[in-house]
Amino acid sequence: MNLPSATACKNNQPTTTAPRLSLACLGVCCLLPILAGCGQTPAATFRPNMVESAKQRLQPEQEQQVATILEAMFGTPDNPVVLPETGLDIAKLRLAAGPVHSDIVGRKNGLFREHCSHCHGVTGDGMGPTAAFLNPYPRDYRPGWFKFKSTERADKPTHADLVTILNNGIYGTSMPSFELLGETKVDALVEYVKYLSMRGEAELSLMRYYFELDDEDEGKLPETRDFLIEEILLPVAERWQEAEDAVIEVPEMPEVDLTESIAMGKELFYGNKANCVKCHGVTALGDGQANDYDDWNKVVKQWSAELQSAHETSTSDMTSEERSEHRAWLAKSDRVLAGDALDPRTIQPRNLRQAIYRGGRRPLDLYYRIHAGINGAPMPAAAGTLSPDEIWHIVNYIRSLPYEFDGELGADRSMVARDRL
């Protein structure tokens, strides 16, 4: 009998020779890695943003061009490269990048893969092996949106904001504290998160730019310094650098009696001006608005709806060439949706009765959340609409909510907020 090929192993049809076949398969499968290089794992690679690629209907050679440009700009997971325009520190990145190993002076490298990649993925796409089992999903850094920070809604977080997240973890989610790693390692990891985020945003800009090309470009992005640096990299990098000077100024809490402040906060919470009640609910249990999506999930949700209607589009008007192109795109998109995106989930407004605040429980943290809103989430910014004093009153009211007893609880209304959901 001939040794079955590797493909025959994969497409193992039930036949009378099945036992022998699977034995042979076992042999081949065990041998192959050895033949390939004595059990060495292949070098880690960054995963392309396939959802965006499919949305933009990129051709394989265009995907290849994006990969080539990104590698020139950012290097590989094992060997990061940074251009001076990013303002990133390569020494810190080297500590975080690559496989887990000790460097020449015995210092441990590969911190991101050791501590972060299981959830956030080697690419920082929030799709590590454990991602699908977690709720909320791990953050996908690639669109460059970060929620918990001291800057205005659309601004990037400061370096210190990300350090705080790593040190404290995110209460109410699967994100643990990494404080025990110590300052140097946390600092290196934050630098690496910024690196992955800049890379992800540059990738998105590149992929979206094909649409803007003129016919004479023949579907190819210009590879000039002017284009790659000025149009693609700098707009991303500058916004990270600007964040350091864009921390929200927070005036002192007004000097009024706390009970009075809470009462004013309550009025604002339920009133038409601050409108907190619309999403967080009359009960403040976070049950006011249950059908919304955050921006990460919305991308997948909307695209899958578009894809659905594309499936229903009649192809009778298409030429045979257009039709086969359309079908190939649909097939690719379906594959991408199944393999490169997590099932979209709705976002729940925070239940304010539990005293679990993801971005930190200090009054200052709550002030930032209300002032700037939460980037990437439906929570809008109140700055400009509410005065700082009014924001402080709401902060005080919110902090009182987990302990509030308004006498309306009874046998049919459990004392424990969680049970009332």
Place this chain on the structure above:
Amino acid sequence: MVQPSLRRPLLTLLGSVLVALPVCAQAAEWGSISGRFVYDGDAPTPPKLTVDKDVDVCGKHNLVNEELIVGEDKGIANIVIFVRDRKIDVHPDLKATEPVVLDNLNCRFAPHVVFVQTGQDLLIKNSDPVGHNSNVATLKNPASNTLIPASGETKVTFRSDEAVPAAVTCNIHPWMKGWVVVRDNPYAAVTGEDGSFTIEKLPAGEVELQFWHEKAGYLDSMVINGKKTSVKRGRMDVEVEADGTDLGEMVLDASVFK
């Protein structure tokens, strides 16, 4: 290979500056482009929206889904037409000074599609007795989402143009949807109820137009003056005559909006 070209000397910064600032160099002659989009098929009745928030205020306006509005005379409203050319002479009269208004009115965005230039203020108002928020999902510009109480307003400005119109939504009233078109020159228009549009005071000569509709995306094919015209990615070269260019009736088959 990319690496060597990355090391190429910086050609010029001027290119990006030119894009950002409309150049007031003078074309010899100016003209307009006009046309009218027409729906081929039975005008669809826009479906009613489910209004389940602030029902006492929003429920009385008989709100409908506005993603495809076809008028009595088959004109298609809310088609966006803009000039794609990155470097174009701008007529001195067209300097944008006044802010563009996007109102939250009767629990919908008015107008449904709004056009604003880079650097120009977009004034988002709320004329309703209930609070709204306006979540502008721009791609190149930082996305914004501000709380706007009854009779309140907020200003948004955009640094960069947007290749695709950005959706604006209200997270409090999920049925609300509008669009913001951001370009870095004044040459864009949105069709009215009758399907017609005019872009005025364009420099005479060839320009490249792009057509977009929220349900159809970029309009790939249309029948212009009885002739089926394929417009790749919604793009079409048009000659601007000094005495005006009228593209006439541009007919879109109902299947375009399926």
